[in-house]
Amino acid sequence: MLLIFFIDVLKIDKAVFIGHDWGGKMVWRMCMYHPERVFAVCGVCTPYDPPRKTYLSLEAVISRVPQFKYQQFLADTATSGRMSHEIFTQRSTLISETELQYYVEQYEHSKFASACQTYATGKIDFDNELGLPSTIQHRALFIGAAKDPVLKPELAKGMARFVPNLEMKFIEDAGHWVLWEQKEEVNAILSEWLAKISTELGYDGMPTAMEPSVWQEWQHEFMTTPEGIKVHYVDVGPRDGLPVVMVHGWPDLWFGWRNITNDLVALLDALKIEKAVFIGHDWGGNMAWRMCLYHPERVLAVCGVCTPFSPPREQYLSLEVMCGILPQxxxxxxxxxxxxxxxxxxxxxxxxxxxxxxxxxxxxxxxxxxxxxxxxxxxxxxxxxxxxxxxxxxxxxxxxxxxxxxxxxxxxxxxxxxxATRKMDFESEKELPTTIEHPALFIGAADDPVLKPEMASGMPKVMSNLEMKLVKDAGHWVLFEQYEEVNAILSEWLAKISAP
Known part of the structure; x- marks a missing residue:
């Protein structure tokens, strides 16, 4: 789970987790997946919904909770449309032009497509949650917004049955963006609740609240999870205070993700391996090559089977343009x-x-x-x-x-x-090197109809320590068709690689 890796990076053993919108769902789930890492938990607007025993499709959810119909649009990333309305042209007084411009710039960079997938993974989430506990024993707080048109406060009425240590607060004259509309009241509720937890746990002080006017001065950091998600976070407050992780929802910030290969670093760390030889086939080959670019210090040598190394480009090449160049x-x-x-x-x-x-x-x-x-x-x-x-x-x-x-x-x-992430990959790779200096091996399959061997013809120009081998009478599944020859090639090459 993303949050567990996050607090590991910050070297925090346990924390209070506070989340709004989808961030609320994440913090409730943190209590179920990793209860030992949670001091207390708070959901703002988002009620706790226990794991179900039987799968409930999005359509079935909507029949019970009609205000969730918008999720059908977000769950289908191919849907699009245009309309004219004042809500698209008149900025709310809740947000300044400077703040709005910040959001615009962030989403121009990270895009919305990945975030929309949150709404398309209901069945996957259901399968992952089978066997998890349905009750939360931690100290908990729910803050509802009386005028939230989607996450209506009445959705939280059953929470007390599953969260025995629950406090509930409701804020009048506020909708879904209660953190902006009634920030002073939210701060007061959270400060009082956190003060009690801090005292019980023996912390001397709490982080002081910051005024919105100083958000530009906060410290921005990045981390990458074992699942390959690049996360942007803001780290504020005293290091000796009570650790509090605050998680937002969609389309709020601060949060961003990328599909990159750094989960391999986490694997090395988990196995206590400083450096390794990376060998990949198909998309695994692309990951192995990228490992040399993102984390060259963790690579002894690298091999791609069927997949040639393609250096980061200076200009974006869309999938449609690429298919014009490579019809296969x-x-x-x-x-x-x-x-x-x-x-x-x-x-x-x-x-x-x-x-x-x-x-x-x-x-x-x-x-x-x-x-x-x-x-x-x-x-x-x-x-x-x-x-x-x-x-x-x-x-x-x-x-x-x-x-x-x-x-x-x-x-x-x-x-x-x-x-579907070519543009995001392009953005992530802009500052990466275009050459690989590690000992490298490329194994091509003569009959591969997609990753044709001739695609590797330019590799020696950007890889100074490259060996190239071609396996006859084999297609893309060369690891099945000619495994003995592949084994022989790899064994000979690996024998020349010195252990660290």
Whole structure:
């Protein structure tokens, strides 16, 4: 969970967690996933909703709570529209022009697409929460806003049954943005509640409240979670005071995320490994190359199988433009619509995996061979084709069942988002080096129809210590088709790499 890694980075053993909107949901969940790291918890506007025993779809939620209908729009990132109304042109007096400009600049950089995924992961969240406790024993506070049109105060009426140490406060004349509308009353409620907790825990003092006029002076920091999320946070207050983590919701700030590879660093840290050799296939290859750029000091050597190294670009290249240069990548246009593509692929993992795990000669008669994008779009259909029915000889039924079982649990939607983050990846890589100096190996597959070996022709110009090998009679799944040859190449290369 993001918050546990956050307090680890700050070397905080336990903290009080306070969250508004989706941040409220996160802090309630912190009590369930990591109760030992929580002193106390507070949700502003967001009531605690215990894990359910049976899955409730977004449509079913909306039938019970109609004011949540807007989430259907946010859960479908492909939806868009325009309309004219004064709410789009007249700034509220709640926020100054300087503050609004700050929000605009931050979202121009981080974009909204990733944040919208919060609304599209209901089933994943449900599966993850199976088996978690339904009660919270910590000291807790709920602050409701009487005029919140979405998170109406009455949604919190059942909380006391699941949170026995709960205090509840309601603020009149305030809506969802109660932190702005009635900030003085919120501060008073929180100060009183935190003072009691601080006294009980033996802390001498509490952080003093800061006026909004000095927000520009606060210290901004960044950290990256094991899941590869880049998080922006503001660290204020005395280090010897009670640790308090305040988490906001969408589309509020401060918070930002990126899909990058730093989860590998966390893996090394967890295993107490200072440096390692990184070997990756397909998107794993891209991660291994990027590890050299983000964390060169943690890399002994690096190898990409099928995936050539592509240095960070000076100018952004959209997916559409890239597909014009490399037509074999057109399938990514389908996958980049992550929500809809994930839904289609999750409808039949067996059809997908049966079709994708096969070699060059297992595609059926030449006259019936389907382009990759076309058959991906046909996974959730009744299209009758041999690639959906006849399992390849390269994978056993037991191995196939394992893949199906794993994806039935983890789903494909989140994996599809790899294809939808090109612009964010470009922004994240702007300041990275364009060369790799580590000992490196590229293993190409002669018959790979997508990551064609000729794509690696420019690698020696940007990698001074590169070896290149080409495996014949193998396609993209060279690790299945010619595993003995791949093993021999890797064994010979690894023997030359000195241990740290």
């Amino acid at each position: 990548f057109k399938y990514q246009l389908f996958l980049a619509d992550a929500t809809n593509a994930g839904k289609a692929l999750d409808a039949s993992p067996r059809r997908l995996l049966t079709a994708i795990f096969r070699g060059k000669t297992e595609q059926g008669p030449e006259s019936e061979v389907l382009p990759l994008r076309e058959w991906l779009m046909a996974v959730d259909s009744d299209l009758d084709h041999m690639i959906f029915k006849e399992r390849s000889a390269m994978i056993s039924e037991q191995e196939m069942q394992y893949y199906i079982g794993q994806y039935a649990q983890s789903k494909l939607t989140s994996a599809c988002w790899t294809y």
